[in-house]
Amino acid sequence: EVHLLESGGGLVQPGRSLRLSCAASGFSFDEYAMHWVRQVSGKGLEWVSGISWNSGTIGYADSVQGRFTISRDNAKSALYLQMNNLRPEDTALYYCAKSLSEYGDYRGGIFDYWGLGTLVTVSS
């Protein structure tokens, strides 16, 4: 059974940094692109970033480009999101999501499994 478990969220002041992690199990992690998607409470979904199965291609939403860095460790079946220079508008529930297709580029954008999310709150 596929399982995605996010961690690392919390309360942080504007301008500070936070690192999110996603522990994956139940599938061959090193064969699938992975993503971060966020959701402000009561609002819609926003794609944040994606990374291909071998880290060969990476993409970011314009809203986080230059501040967030996605990475993965296939040996540990782990996905990360380093978030720097955080802003109040980054406050959201951050989901880790798995791409549907094997060996795909992050651009495929079809998410067949999601974690339960980790909450990030940016406030002074």
Add this chain to the structure above:
Amino acid sequence: SSELTQEPAVSVAFGQTVSISCQGDSLRFYYASWYQQKPGQAPVLVVYGKNNRPSGIPDRFSGSRSGNTASLTVTGAQAEDEADYYCNSRDSSGDHVIFGGGTRLTVL
């Protein structure tokens, strides 16, 4: 980046058929995927590609595309189908993933 536009809310009588639309320029080139999200839960993929359903998704859910508009159709809506539905696809550049604003489906 381009946008995907969904109607904020749609209602359907129990057992009837309803379609939810998703409009955007990029949909002329890329298929949409559809996700169901119930309160307090993570989204669930219900339809993707031309008209594919993941294992476990009832066949009353189907997808289609015409021009720049993708549609999710629920044939014979059930009470448990009441949820928020989101479409997503690539943007026109092909380099970003984008979501529609979501549609709240109410089953009367």
